Amino acid sequence: MKWFKFYGQDFIGDPKMGVLTPPQRLLWVYLLSLASQSDKKDGLLKYITLDHLRMLAGITPEYEDYKLTEKTLEIFEKLELIEYRNDFTLVIKNYKQYQDVALTNAERQAKFREKRRESNEEVTGRNKTVTLEKSREEKNKENYVKEIAANAAEDINKKRKALRDQLRVAVLAVCLFVTSLLYPVKTYAKTLKLTLTVKAGLVGQHKPPFYPNIRQPRTQLAKNTKPDATSLAVVNDYTPDDYQYVREKAVAVSEQVFGKEHTQSFVSLINGESHFNPYAGNPTSGACGIGQAYPCDKLLNICGSLDNIDCQVTWVVDYIARRYGNPTKAYEHWLSQVPINGQNVGHWY
Numbered sequence: 001m002k003w004f005k006f007y008g009q010d011f012i013g014d015p016k017m018g019v020l021t022p023p024q025r026l027l028w029v030y031l032l033s034l035a036s037q038s039d040k041k042d043g044l045l046k047y048i049t050l051d052h053l054r055m056l057a058g059i060t061p062e063y064e065d066y067k068l069t070e071k072t073l074e075i076f077e078k079l080e081l082i083e084y085r086n087d088f089t090l091v092i093k094n095y096k097q098y099q100d101v102a103l104t105n106a107e108r109q110a111k112f113r114e115k116r117r118e119s120n121e122e123v124t125g126r127n128k129t130v131t132l133e134k135s136r137e138e139k140n141k142e143n144y145v146k147e148i149a150a151n152a153a154e155d156i157n158k159k160r161k162a163l164r165d166q167l168r169v170a171v172l173a174v175c176l177f178v179t180s181l182l183y184p185v186k187t188y189a190k191t192l193k194l195t196l197t198v199k200a201g202l203v204g205q206h207k208p209p210f211y212p213n214i215r216q217p218r219t220q221l222a223k224n225t226k227p228d229a230t231s232l233a234v235v236n237d238y239t240p241d242d243y244q245y246v247r248e249k250a251v252a253v254s255e256q257v258f259g260k261e262h263t264q265s266f267v268s269l270i271n272g273e274s275h276f277n278p279y280a281g282n283p284t285s286g287a288c289g290i291g292q293a294y295p296c297d298k299l300l301n302i303c304g305s306l307d308n309i310d311c312q313v314t315w316v317v318d319y320i321a322r323r324y325g326n327p328t329k330a331y332e333h334w335l336s337q338v339p340i341n342g343q344n345v346g347h348w349y
Contacts, residue, residue: 004036020075027050027069028081035095043095044091050069050073251266265328265330265332266320273292293319299315
C-alpha cells in the first residue's frame with residue numbers, strides 16, 4: 001500500500017481550500033491520492049476526468065453533492081492547484097516539493113504565512129469573480145423560468161379563446177336546431193339563406209319571382225316526413241327559370257372538363273344534391289350551395305357569397321375531378337350510400 005504526505009494544517013488554513021465546497025475538497029483529496037500511486041511522485045496524471053473523480057468519491061447524480069462538484073477541475077485550475085498540458089496530462093502543482101522536502105512545522109508555517117500574504121489579494125479577486133459568475137448563472141436561470149411561465153400563460157390564453165369560440169359555435173348550432181323544430185320548413189329555409197349570406201359578409205340580392213311548386217333539394221327533403229309538405233314547400237323562391245339558367249351554366253363547364261358522355265350523371269348528381277339551387281342549405285349539417293359544400297365556410301372562403309354562381313360551379317367541377325375523377329364515378333358513389341327517409345337519394349361526403 002502506497003502512502004503520501006498530507007499536511008493537515010495547510011489543508012485547513014489554506015484560503016484556496018476555503019473557496020471550495022465540501023464535495024470539491026473531497027475530490028481534491030482523491031486527486032492527491034491518485035497522484036500518490038505513481039513511483040515518480042511528480043504529480044502527473046493522465047486522462048483524468050471529473051466523472052472519474054466523482055465515481056471514486058462515490059458522488060453520483062442522485063445526490064445533491066453531484067451538482068456542487070460541477071466544473072471542479074476548472075476551478076482547481078483557476079486557483080492554480082493544477083495545470084493542464086497539451087498531451088492530456090494534468091499536473092498537481094508543488095506536489096513533488098511537498099512529498100520530497102521534510103520541513104519542520106515552524107518552517108512550513110512561516111512559508112505558508114508568507115505565501116498567504118502574497119496571494120491574499122489575488123485570492124480575494126478570484127472569489128469576486130466566482131461570485132459574479134454564480135450571480136450571472138442565477139440571473140439567467142431566473143430569466144429562463146420567467147420566459148417559460150410567459151409562454152405557458154400565452155398558450156393557456158390561446159386555448160381559452162379557442163374554447164370560447166367553440167362554445168359560441170355550439171350555442172349557435174343549438175339555436176338553429178331548436179328553430180328548425182319550432183318553425184315550418186319554409187320559414188327555416190329562408191332563415192338559413194339569410195344566415196349563410198350574412199356570414200359571407202354580403203347579404204344576397206337574388207330575389208326571383210315566387211313559384212310554389214318547385215322541387216326541393218335532397219338536403220331539404222331530409223327534414224320533411226310528410227309527402228304533402230315535400231311537394232308544397234318553397235325553397236328560397238327558386239323558379240324553373242333560375243333552375244334552367246344555373247343548370248345550363250353548370251352543364252357547359254362540366255362538358256368542357258369531362259365531355260358530354262358524363263352529362264347525364266352530372267345532372268342527376270346535382271339534381272339530387274341541390275336541384276341546381278345555389279342557395280340550398282342543409283338544416284342538419286349546415287352544408288350549402290350547388291354542390292352542398294361541407295362545411296359551408298369551405299365554399300364561402302373561396303367564392304365570398306352564395307350569389308357567385310360561376311364560382312360555385314367551378315368549385316363543384318373541381319371537387320368532382322379531384323375526388324372521383326368524373327361525374328359518372330361520383331354519381332355511382334352517391335347512389336351507393338344509404339337512402340334518406342326512403343327517398344331515392346344518397347350523399348357524396
